[in-house]
Amino acid sequence: MQETPKKKSALGWILCLISMAAVFCLGLLAASITERKAEVASIYNNKKVDLAAVPVESKNDKWGLNYPREFETWKMTAKGDFKSKYHGNQIQDVLEERPDMVILWAGYAFSRDYTAPRGHMHAIEEMRGTLRTGNPGIGGAKDMQPGTCWTCKSPDVPRYMAANGPAKFYNQPWSSLGAEIVHPIGCADCHDAKTMNLAVSRPALKEAFERTGRDISKATQQELRSLVCAQCHEEYYFRPADKYLMFPFDKGQTVEAIEAYFDEIKFTDYVHKLSKAPILKAQHPGWSMFLLGPHGQHGVACADCHMPYKSEGGIKYSDHQIMSPLAKISSTCQTCHRESEEFLKNRVYEYQRAGFETRTVAEHELVKAHLMAEACWKAGATEAEMEQALKFIRSGQWRWDYAVASHGASFHAPAEYQRIISHAIEFGLKAQLELQKVLIAHNADFHMPDVSTKAKAQAYIGLDMPKLEKDKKEFLNTIVPKWEEQAKKAGIL
């Protein structure tokens, strides 16, 4: 069949029409993109307040005027964390659930009170309310903590530090900052008010980077999405001379490297009340542990899972309700993993279950070691006889605490967590082997006392809990209102 010019012309027209339809659709798409861009631009161009008017704006609700979505989700941190199968109710009394920890921390404030951490919105109320900060001013009580304890609790900290320097902030009684530190963890803790860029506001991480030849100002955006978390969720210590907050990273960021650092500077957080062992208290080395696990190794950032992106109209933003990724699996795990919610949840639960299993062994053996050591001292043991056992207790408890205090590490770095716990068990039992010899040499019997509940354990280590709680109530009812009044008068609150 031979085509006529007419037929060819018809074919041309059909193709032309199809092309035009496609171009029209592209036009619609372009219009939609432009509209979205306009919405984004309007957010940045029509800011309601100038956040950079003061050196550090610590009022979170002021930031909320400019960034309502982030602010609304941030406020939702008040609602408490996701209820995991292994991490119970809203205010979870860990000491009630695991009385062994009362014994392990005998002689340290954590034996009084330890509830599982809640959302950022609760930071100030928790700091004031915990028995760990004591009741300065009540019945003539003095401070038991330095100003350093406030460091990670509020955007008032960078505000105060900008005006007075960090050294002054740290080296004063905790209560003398009560009227200064009043807003819970919020915007200025992680953002630069002028550019809204992520910014590390606390000195310790920056200083540790400098000492180890790393330049934090060269951190990428993806690195900052972890580093703003790492500035607080990490192992630290207070330099004894001036309570200056330090990160112990000079020899590396593993449990062994940090122990070597502490051993070298002969640092000890407290001498154990029963065993007299010189104890290192691990302080949530979450970031260091995370770095060693699969997600950390593959360049995932804290915010990727704990602050997933949300979309509202033309706007994509980070969810500031920082919480367990298991509560929002479709926007967290499932952005990379294609398995079902149930499968993914159960994978995490199994890592947590295994973590609980072995840590329970470590805790129990370390508790037994402390109590055996106490019995040795009572039987007249000498320091020379006890030296090796106390070293084992220190090493074992450091490892147990390091793994457990790295909240989430049984999932973040499951093999590393188990490796560390295996050494905690090793050292706890090696201490017992030494202590058993000392007990027998002194002809002393050892029977485990009944420390099977929080109340029994606290009574055993000599804590007067009713008084501590009564005083805390009075402190909250009398001192704290004065702090708030003062803060309002000074225009801080």
Next chain:
Amino acid sequence: MQETPKKKSALGWILCLISMAAVFCLGLLAASITERKAEVASIYNNKKVDLAAVPVESKNDKWGLNYPREFETWKMTAKGDFKSKYHGNQIQDVLEERPDMVILWAGYAFSRDYTAPRGHMHAIEEMRGTLRTGNPGIGGAKDMQPGTCWTCKSPDVPRYMAANGPAKFYNQPWSSLGAEIVHPIGCADCHDAKTMNLAVSRPALKEAFERTGRDISKATQQELRSLVCAQCHEEYYFRPADKYLMFPFDKGQTVEAIEAYFDEIKFTDYVHKLSKAPILKAQHPGWSMFLLGPHGQHGVACADCHMPYKSEGGIKYSDHQIMSPLAKISSTCQTCHRESEEFLKNRVYEYQRAGFETRTVAEHELVKAHLMAEACWKAGATEAEMEQALKFIRSGQWRWDYAVASHGASFHAPAEYQRIISHAIEFGLKAQLELQKVLIAHNADFHMPDVSTKAKAQAYIGLDMPKLEKDKKEFLNTIVPKWEEQAKKAGIL
């Protein structure tokens, strides 16, 4: 500008030419696909030999005539495994590297000889040559192993079983099968000769599936790509009455479930020569451990990493040079993981390093427990005094062996490996606590003997190695050639 019909016609022609060019390219592609299909078809249609002519064709080279690519790569298993940073030279004498294992296996054949497994091509030569099979017939020596020991070494096993049944195969002296089992692990072990489908040829796995209500005939292709490996690379035991090979899965496939099974049937592989502890010898539970790790949980099969697909001309086939995936990262790990070879290798090495670290602790503490127990017996300890300690040794050694014998488990299931080792350490040290009490009660001193080399450790447990080695040489030079002659005469070889 108004278009003329002539111009419209030109546009039509251009579009028409573009379409024709595209269609021509599609044609070329289709031709290439047809050609590939023809090449695949020619392989299956032009088979040179009929492999189904006998019930089980155990001659691997006959299969090789029909499937040359698979056969060529299978022959490459003779070249030995990839030299990993942590898994050294070709014939790796594990006892030389870790003399602790000599002590742990005192009273069991593994204390004589244990070299790291080599490729499938070596199966028969290794079985004949290892000191673990003894030297039946030399100087009047009897068999020390039953026929069962050959079970996973050769396609002659399904051939023999098809003719005589498995019960007869198992329940006879090892040496009486010497002239029957002559071809190394090969084609008929995993393939149906008629269909070339993957097929489980050994009874134990099928029987275990049946007992636990699973139907192995319903396994998917992807499951079979693990199950044909699992039929051998898995924990087993010989039923004491008739040496029937069994998989101990009736209560589950975890280290605790299998221990519970053995405890219930009061099974013991051997009584330890020094400590008298009733020991369970773990036999490479590779599949069970793999199932609990990330790759197993995500449905990856053994063959995905150990038998990657290769492409030659139009043919895609499985590489039968089964070995460490680290030797071929681009076709193994990198089919899913986008990271560099170096990054992936180092991730594996770190898991292996951590695994070696904690297993070394477990081994050392279990060795110490055995030697302390020996000292207790020598000091006159009673069975009642020793009971608890020996139970701890049994539990600890089972866990250590289970983790370590699951070749690759420090990578396949890193957290589970570490969890298990942590309990091995726990029980090893708890045994020592009990034994220390017994020693002191009997006024006995304990000093670690020098068992720091393979030779010293083997001398300590009373092995006459020069004689064993001399006899093995004679056995290999006199008995084995007769086996081969017989096999040739019978048309088996």
